[in-house]
Amino acid sequence: MPADKASLMIFGRKIAWQSALFLLISLAVALLVNQIRADGLELPGNWSPEFRVTTPSGEDITISLEEARSLGESGEAVFLDARPHSAYLEGHIPGAKSFPWLEFDQYFERVMTELPDDVTLITYCDGETCSLSKDLALMLIDMGFPDVRVLVNGWGIWRQHQLPVETGA
Amino acid sequence: MYPPLVIGLRIFLGIIFLYASWDKILNPGPFAEVVYNYQVLPDALINLTAIVLPWLELFLGLCLIFGLWLPGAVFLSNALLIVFFSTLLFNLARGLNVQCGCFSTSPTTIEGSAIKWYILRDFLFLAAALILFYQTYLRYRKKPLST
Numbered sequence: 001m002p003a004d005k006a007s008l009m010i011f012g013r014k015i016a017w018q019s020a021l022f023l024l025i026s027l028a029v030a031l032l033v034n035q036i037r038a039d040g041l042e043l044p045g046n047w048s049p050e051f052r053v054t055t056p057s058g059e060d061i062t063i064s065l066e067e068a069r070s071l072g073e074s075g076e077a078v079f080l081d082a083r084p085h086s087a088y089l090e091g092h093i094p095g096a097k098s099f100p101w102l103e104f105d106q107y108f109e110r111v112m113t114e115l116p117d118d119v120t121l122i123t124y125c126d127g128e129t130c131s132l133s134k135d136l137a138l139m140l141i142d143m144g145f146p147d148v149r150v151l152v153n154g155w156g157i158w159r160q161h162q163l164p165v166e167t168g169a
Numbered sequence: 170m171y172p173p174l175v176i177g178l179r180i181f182l183g184i185i186f187l188y189a190s191w192d193k194i195l196n197p198g199p200f201a202e203v204v205y206n207y208q209v210l211p212d213a214l215i216n217l218t219a220i221v222l223p224w225l226e227l228f229l230g231l232c233l234i235f236g237l238w239l240p241g242a243v244f245l246s247n248a249l250l251i252v253f254f255s256t257l258l259f260n261l262a263r264g265l266n267v268q269c270g271c272f273s274t275s276p277t278t279i280e281g282s283a284i285k286w287y288i289l290r291d292f293l294f295l296a297a298a299l300i301l302f303y304q305t306y307l308r309y310r311k312k313p314l315s316t
Contacts, residue, residue: 004310011240011309018241019248022232026225034197034220041197045216047205129208 053134053150061137063149065157068122077120080111082132083155093124093158094166101125101132104139120147124154171236175308178301179233182246185294186230193223208265209256225249243298243305250295257291 034040046052053062063071071077072095079096081088088098099111115121121140125132130153137148151157158165171179193200201219204210210218226249232242261284 007309011306014238014240015244018238019245022225022228022238022241022245026228027221030221030224033194033224039198041201041216041220043216043220044213045201047212047215052205129205131202131206 052131053137053152055138055141061141061149063122063151065151065161068149068151068154069163071120072122075116075119077122077149078115079151079154080121080123080136081155082123082125082136083130087126089168091155091165091167093154094164096124096166098169099123099136101136101139104136118147120149121145122149122151122154124151124158126153126155128153128156171308172304175301175304178297178304179236179239182294182297182301183230183232183234186226186233186246190223190226190230193219194227197223207256207260209259239305240309243302247295247298247302250291250298254288254291254295257288261288 034043054060068077068079072079072093079093080099081092081096082099082101084100084102085098088096088100092098097111097114099107121137123133123137123140133150133152133154137150140148197219200223201216204215204219204222205212225245229242229246229249232238233246
């Protein structure tokens with residue numbers, strides 16, 4: 001066997017056993033540390049849409065479409081659209097305020113000063129896996145707003161039920 | 170002795186991996202959210218990935234910098250960067266707006282030009298890793314069999 005080929009085989013074998021050991025060691029250390037630390041993650045972990053929308057204390061903050069609609073219609077709740085402003089302009093739940101999560105700081109004062117007191121805030125975005133509405137809701141709860149709920153996949157189910165929508169600002 | 174190019178690339182990529190791993194090791198919860206937001210893994214694998222990946226990056230970074238287990242470290246670095254780069258392109262192509270969790274778990278806006286910057290940046294990392302892989306391979310090809 002030529003020296004070239006033999007040394008390449010050595011190279012290939014080294015790649016194989018070293019890569020395998022890297023993965024094994026990382027797996028072992030990572031799982032061990034995850035066991036020990038206080039904020040370790042659960043395995044395999046629950047990523048269902050409902051479970052994701054809980055506060056750190058475990059409180060479920062989701063709201064059903066029916067409840068959200070009736071609160072919205074009676075004026076007891078205000079919808080907050082957590083999607084980018086451009087998506088809001090293309091269409092949103094009637095009466096909803098544009099409050100893009102990714103531009104939280106720019107929108108916070110403007111949106112919050114317009115809101116009546118003692119109103120339920122219902123955040124929504126588009127898609128079951130969309131995290132914008134949950135992130136916005138948790139932030140508002142963290143800031144001390146007591147009554148914040150998430151309408152999971154709000155824009156998606158709103159359109160599925162062919163409810164009226166509003167466009168523009 | 171390693172040529173300066175190889176040492177430079179090793180330290181460059183090593184620091185990137187160390188830097189990328191640190192915040193994720195400290196904050197596994199937010200990093201799991203980032204993994205989830207990429208929407209490429211089944212739910213059952215999200216937490217496992219969020220737990221193990223940062224440690225793999227840490228060990229790869231250390232070995233790249235100190236020149237240990239280089240064939241394996243360079244190979245896996247390439248594999249990871251290829252996965253990151255293709256996932257980014259895949260999500261761009263299907264229009265999913267992911268919050269890039271490459272270096273930080275704090276919320277940042279990715280719009281238009283920012284995503285292009287991420288792609289350029291990941292491409293540069295991948296190019297550096299590919300050059301390093303080729304150099305590591307050359308070293309083994311040239312090596313006399315006896316050593």
